[in-house]
Amino acid sequence: MPNTLHLGMLGGGTVGAGVLRLLRERENRLAALGTRFHLRGVLVRDVVKPRDVPEGTPITTNPEFLRDCDVIVELMGGVDRPLELILPHLQAGKPVVTANKAMLAERWEVLRSFVEAGLVHYEASVMAGTPVLTPLATVLRGSRVTHLQAILNGTCNFILSRMEEGGSYEDALKEAQRLGYAEEDPTLDVGGFDAAHKLTVLARLVGDPGFRFEDVSVTGIDTLTLDDVRTAAAKGERIKLVGEFVRKGETWSAAVAPRRLPADHPLCSAGASRNALWLSGEGCGELFFSGGGAGGLVTASAVVGDLFSVVSNVPGQRPLPRPSAAEW
Numbered sequence: 222m223p224n225t226l227h228l229g230m231l232g233g234g235t236v237g238a239g240v241l242r243l244l245r246e247r248e249n250r251l252a253a254l255g256t257r258f259h260l261r262g263v264l265v266r267d268v269v270k271p272r273d274v275p276e277g278t279p280i281t282t283n284p285e286f287l288r289d290c291d292v293i294v295e296l297m298g299g300v301d302r303p304l305e306l307i308l309p310h311l312q313a314g315k316p317v318v319t320a321n322k323a324m325l326a327e328r329w330e331v332l333r334s335f336v337e338a339g340l341v342h343y344e345a346s347v348m349a350g351t352p353v354l355t356p357l358a359t360v361l362r363g364s365r366v367t368h369l370q371a372i373l374n375g376t377c378n379f380i381l382s383r384m385e386e387g388g389s390y391e392d393a394l395k396e397a398q399r400l401g402y403a404e405e406d407p408t409l410d411v412g413g414f415d416a417a418h419k420l421t422v423l424a425r426l427v428g429d430p431g432f433r434f435e436d437v438s439v440t441g442i443d444t445l446t447l448d449d450v451r452t453a454a455a456k457g458e459r460i461k462l463v464g465e466f467v468r469k470g471e472t473w474s475a476a477v478a479p480r481r482l483p484a485d486h487p488l489c490s491a492g493a494s495r496n497a498l499w500l501s502g503e504g505c506g507e508l509f510f511s512g513g514g515a516g517g518l519v520t521a522s523a524v525v526g527d528l529f530s531v532v533s534n535v536p537g538q539r540p541l542p543r544p545s546a547a548e549w
C-alpha cells in the first residue's frame with residue numbers, strides 16, 4: 222500500500238490548475254515511489270469562479286484544512302498573506318513547495334532559516350519549469366560563480382518580441398495576461414520588479430546568502446517605445462530586459478534593466494515567453510540555461526518536480542549557511 226501524504230494547496234489559478242493536472246497524470250510514478258497524495262483542499266478567494274480543475278477538487282475559502290496537511294503547496298502570490306499561512310507549518314517542520322519569488326525575495330529574514338533547513342522547495346520561482354536553482358544548489362557547488370546575466374521575466378520578453386513584430390506594448394501586455402504569463406499586478410513584470418525578485422533568489426545561491434532585494438537596481442520596460450525597438454533593430458540589436466549579477470571583489474552588484482544586445486547574443490535566442498541564463502564561474506566555466514519561463518503547465522512541472530523531491534526526502538534548494546559574502 223502506498224504511503225498517503227495529505228496535501229494542501231494555496232491557490233488554484235493558472236499554476237495551481239497545472240499542478241492538479243500533472244499530479245493526476247503522474248500518479249503512477251508517485252505510486253512507484255511508494256507515495257500517494259491526498260488533496261485536502263485548495264484555498265481560493267472565489268469558490269464560484271469557473272476554473273479548469275478536475276471534478277471534485279475540494280475548492281474552499283476556509284484555510285482550516287491546512288491543519289491536517291503533511292505538505293503545503295503555495296501558489297497564491299502576494300507576500301504577507303502566503304507567509305502568514307505557511308509559517309506555522311514550517312515551524313512544525315513540514316515541507317512547503319512554492320513558486321512565489323516575491324515572498325522569498327522580500328521576506329528573507331523570516332524564511333531564511335527554514336530555507337537553510339531544506340524545508341522550502343522553490344525551483345518554480347525562477348525561470349518556471351527551466352531548472353536552474355537546483356543545479357546551483359547542488360552540482361554547481363564545486364564552482365565559484367563570478368558573473369551571471371539572465372532574461373528572467375517571460376511577460377517582458379513576450380512583449381518585447383511582439384513589439385519587434387510591430388505590435389503595440391498595450392496589446393502585447395493584454396495577450397501576456399490572457400496566456401497566464403503576467404503577475405496579478407503586471408506592474409511587477411513591466412516595472413522590472415519580478416525579474417529583481419528572481420535575481421535576488423539567484424544571488425543568494427550563487428553569491429551572498431544574505432543578499433537583499435533592496436540592493437537590486439531596477440529599471441523596467443514600461444517606458445520603451447516601438448521607436449526604441451525599431452532603432453535597435455536597424456543596428457542589428459534587440460532590446461531585452463536583463464538581470465545581471467557581478468562579483469566585485471568581496472561584494473556584488475545586481476541590476477535589472479533593458480539592454481540593447483547584438484542579435485546573435487546567446488540571451489537573444491530566448492524568444493516569446495522563454496527565459497535564458499548565462500553564467501561564468503571558476504570551475505564550471507561558461508554555462509547556459511534556456512527554456513520556458515512563464516505559463517501554467519511549464520511552471521507546474523517544476524512544482525510537481527519539487528513534490529517528487531519531497532517524497533524522496535531530498536531537501537529544498539539550500540543556500541550555504543553563511544552570514545555574509547566576504548571571501549565567498
Ligand SMILES: NC(=O)C1=CN([C@@H]2O[C@H](COP(=O)(O)OP(=O)(O)OC[C@H]3O[C@@H](n4cnc5c(N)ncnc54)[C@H](OP(=O)(O)O)[C@@H]3O)[C@@H](O)[C@H]2O)C=CC1
Pocket residue numbers: 231232233234235236237264265266267268270295296297298299302320321322323345346349401402403404405514515516517520
Ligand atoms: N503564471 C506563471 O507563469 C508563474 C507564476 N509564478 C508564481 O506562482 C504563483 C501563482 O501564480 P498564478 O497561478 O499565475 O496566479 P493566479 O492569479 O492565476 O492564481 C492565484 C490563485 O491564488 C488565489 N488567491 C490569491 N490571493 C488569495 C487570497 N488572499 N486568499 C485565498 N486565495 C487567494 C486565487 O484565488 P481566485 O482563483 O479565487 O482568484 C487564485 O486561485 C505566484 O506567486 C506567481 O508569481 C511563478 C512562475 C510562473
Ligand SMILES: N[C@@H](CC=O)C(=O)O
Pocket residue numbers: 346348349373374375376377402403404410415514515516
Ligand atoms: N510573471 C512572471 C511569471 C513567471 O515567473 C513572468 O512573466 O516571468
